[in-house]
Amino acid sequence: MRDRIRKLIAERKVVAVDVDTLTDTSDLYEAGLSSFASIQFMLALEDEFDIEFPERMLTRKTFVSIESIDRSIAELIGEQV
Amino acid sequence: MPVASPTIEILRAPAERMRGVAEIAARHSGEVDREGRFPQEAVDALKAERLLGVMVPKRFGGEGLSLIETAELCTILGQACGSTAMIYAMHQIKASSLVSHGGSSPWHADFMRELVEQQHLLASATTEGGIGGDLRNSICAVNVADGRFTLEKDATVISYGLYADAILVTCRRSPDAQSSDQSMVVVKRGDYTLDKTTGWDTLGMRGTCSEGFRLVSAGDAAQIFPQPFSEIAAQSMLSASHILWGAVWFGIAADAVARAQAYVRAAARKQPGSLPPGALRLAEVVAMLQDMKASVIAGVVRYEAAMSRPDELSSMGFAAEMNNLKVTTSQRAAQIVTHAMLITGLSGYKNDTPFSVGRHLRDVTSAAIMISNDRILSNTSNLLLVSRFDTSLVN
Ligand SMILES: Cc1cc2nc3c(=O)[nH]c(=O)nc-3n(C[C@H](O)[C@H](O)[C@H](O)COP(=O)(O)OP(=O)(O)OC[C@H]3O[C@@H](n4cnc5c(N)ncnc54)[C@H](O)[C@@H]3O)c2cc1C
Numbered sequence: 001m002r003d004r005i006r007k008l009i010a011e012r013k014v015v016a017v018d019v020d021t022l023t024d025t026s027d028l029y030e031a032g033l034s035s036f037a038s039i040q041f042m043l044a045l046e047d048e049f050d051i052e053f054p055e056r057m058l059t060r061k062t063f064v065s066i067e068s069i070d071r072s073i074a075e076l077i078g079e080q081v
Numbered sequence: 082m083p084v085a086s087p088t089i090e091i092l093r094a095p096a097e098r099m100r101g102v103a104e105i106a107a108r109h110s111g112e113v114d115r116e117g118r119f120p121q122e123a124v125d126a127l128k129a130e131r132l133l134g135v136m137v138p139k140r141f142g143g144e145g146l147s148l149i150e151t152a153e154l155c156t157i158l159g160q161a162c163g164s165t166a167m168i169y170a171m172h173q174i175k176a177s178s179l180v181s182h183g184g185s186s187p188w189h190a191d192f193m194r195e196l197v198e199q200q201h202l203l204a205s206a207t208t209e210g211g212i213g214g215d216l217r218n219s220i221c222a223v224n225v226a227d228g229r230f231t232l233e234k235d236a237t238v239i240s241y242g243l244y245a246d247a248i249l250v251t252c253r254r255s256p257d258a259q260s261s262d263q264s265m266v267v268v269k270r271g272d273y274t275l276d277k278t279t280g281w282d283t284l285g286m287r288g289t290c291s292e293g294f295r296l297v298s299a300g301d302a303a304q305i306f307p308q309p310f311s312e313i314a315a316q317s318m319l320s321a322s323h324i325l326w327g328a329v330w331f332g333i334a335a336d337a338v339a340r341a342q343a344y345v346r347a348a349a350r351k352q353p354g355s356l357p358p359g360a361l362r363l364a365e366v367v368a369m370l371q372d373m374k375a376s377v378i379a380g381v382v383r384y385e386a387a388m389s390r391p392d393e394l395s396s397m398g399f400a401a402e403m404n405n406l407k408v409t410t411s412q413r414a415a416q417i418v419t420h421a422m423l424i425t426g427l428s429g430y431k432n433d434t435p436f437s438v439g440r441h442l443r444d445v446t447s448a449a450i451m452i453s454n455d456r457i458l459s460n461t462s463n464l465l466l467v468s469r470f471d472t473s474l475v476n
Contacts, residue, residue, distance in 0.1 A: 016259050029311060032259035035217060035460070042467050058397040058468050060315065 001049075002070050008048055009066075014041045024067040029060070038063055045069065051076045095146060098130040099154045103161035110162035111432075113288035114440050117281065119244050120165040120288045123158075124202065127169060134197030136176045141190060142197040148177065148321060149381045152328035159332020160339070163444030164288025166332055168202075168241055170325040171289075174318060175203035175249045178265070178306075181317035188303035192247075192267060204245035206296060210235035214452045216314060218260040222253035223305060231299045232266055237279060240291040246270050250296065251310055263310035266298075273298035285443030316394040320384045323407040327377040330414035330448050331370075337421035337441040338363075338370050344425045344436045359424035366420040373413040380406040397468035404461045411448030418442045 002024060009028075010019040016032030033041070042063065046052055051073060053062070062072050092098070106123035113120045127133055136151055137143025146154075151173050159166035176196070183189030195201065207216050221234040232252055239248060247269045254264045279293030306313060341363055348357035383402055387393040418441045422429045428436040 029309070030254075030259065030262045032261060034261045036463055039463050039466055046467075053467060055396070055398055055469060059392050060311070060395045061392060 001073060002066055004048060005045070005066050005069055005073075008041070008044050012037075012041060012044050014038075022066065024070070025065050027064055028066075029064060033063070045073065049073050049077065092131060092144070095132065095135055095144065095150065095154055096157060098132055099157045102126040102130055102132065103157050106158060106165040107161035110165070110288075110440065113162060113164055114443075115287075117283070117287035117290070119241060119290050120162060120168070121244075123162065123165040124168065124244070128200040128202075131197075131200060132169075133172060133200045133202060134176075134193075136173055136180050137193045137197050138180060138184070141184075141193040143193070148324055148384060151177075152324055152377065152381065155325050155328035156332040156335070159329040160336040162288065163329065163333045163441065164286050166329040167286055167289055167326075167444075170329045171205060171240055172203050174321045174325055175205055177321035178249065178313050178317045179203075179267075182306055182308050182313050186303070186307050188301065189267070189306065192269075196247075199246070201246035202241070202244065204239055204242055204248045206234060206236040206239045206242075206248050206250040206294075208236065208238040209251075210237045210293075213237075214456055216251070216318075216452070217263070217311065219251055219253045219263050220260065222256045222258060223264055223266055224256055225302045225305070228302050229299065230266065230302050230305060232268070232296075233298070234296045235278070235293075236296045237293040238291045239275070239294055239296070240289040242275055242292060242294050243290065248273065248296070250298070254309070261311070265306045265310045265313055266300075267304045267306075268296075268298040268300060269304075272300040272304075284446055285440070286447045287443075312391075312395070315400065316391055319400060319403050320380070320394070323403050323410075324377065324380050324384060326448070326451065327373075327380065327406060327410035330410055330445055331373055331377055333441050333445055334370060334373060334414045334417040334421075337418040337438045338366055340429065340436045340438055341366060341421040341424040344428060359426075362420060362424050366417055366424065369413060369417050369420065373410055373417065376406060376409050376413065397464045398471060401461050401464045401468055401470065404457050404464075407452070408454045408457055408461075411445075411451070411454060414445040414448050415442075418445050 105126045135144045135146040139145045155170045223232045275294040345359045425436040428434045429438040
């Protein structure tokens, strides 16, 4: 799943740096994730994983790193099954 | 002007103290507006009444006032002089960031004590040449070496910059940080120089003296807030700005309506037995004012419910509601004052009658552009692509 997230970050040019320079815990906001880009990124994630982020997950903390995104998506997919 | 010692004096209720300041502000409001000068008398009175440190928690020497209590103070002053009230609100917005984020940092905690003791007036430098009102991006960067920082900013608007005792400046966190990776730094008088770059000959809010400056500063690295600015912006600045600005605009609008009512009552007394022509419009504008008040109060209630939960404060739903509060109240204020002028007619249009509302009208026109409503709406429209608005009546 983390690879798919990374691929999206690269394709959608979500951050200002090369995705390969990011670790799973790197702060994406520090890497240049803007509020506009973060929403486009959320929409892309919803599309890619066929999920909908509930209101409680629409916070900065959810999208701060690849790891936190991975954890949230896993939780949502887990809820579906 | 020397400030009275804070030791064991019993202070009167803040609202009562503010009403005294408002009388002074009202006396000078015409001249402050006409000459576009700083309302020195009223700001001296704010300091003498010790109203600059009221939001600081008691453990740092302040009075621990809540945002709603502070909003009420802004409204009282807003009825007397829009510029003075906006200066007071902008100061308290900066103070609220210190209160929310400074308590755990020794430098900022000491600074809060100093703010109360010496009644420091705080200014803000977020707007930057090449960036404009896009608060969440900076070009300038703070440079830290050996425990010291240096920071230069093309600050195109700093209200009362020349009269402030400290300025809270946003910048990139380091010279190699991205534009959205920001910090906020407290620079105190003595830490900085200001070279004036632009003037402030404006339609309204003339007394805020919001000139542009080249700011050059240096100081102790501890003056940089430990939290990223994104957290400060989301958790204290957004709500404090939009609530306290709304409170100021409400005060201006309320005074315009009071003048309109005085005009209608005077007309009614001259023609007993008949309803004066403006009476119906007065009923209409009072309803608009009530509606504006409800918006501000709903914003405060929403903020207080979220206040102790940083996650909630950083959520998109909260940001969208706070954005809407600003757009709605800024539009409402302009409509209300325009309405008040229709009621008062030529007497309101003239600058020298007891019913004049020209200054009010010019002052509230700033509301829509003080961070452009279009910018805010486009930000909200982006949030609404993923966030669902709250459909409940009572959250
Ligand atoms: C009375 C007053 C006091 C102020 N005091 C201070 C102060 O003390 N410190 C400080 O730092 N700043 C201060 N400001 C400046 C304020 O914070 C904003 O920077 C300023 O109002 C400019 O914002 P803006 O977004 O309109 O300008 P810009 O960002 O330059 O935008 C200009 C115009 O472009 C359009 N626009 C821009 N972006 C968008 C978008 N995304 N979507 C749609 N349209 C857009 C809008 O029509 C906007 O009016 C003050 C402003 C006022 C009116």
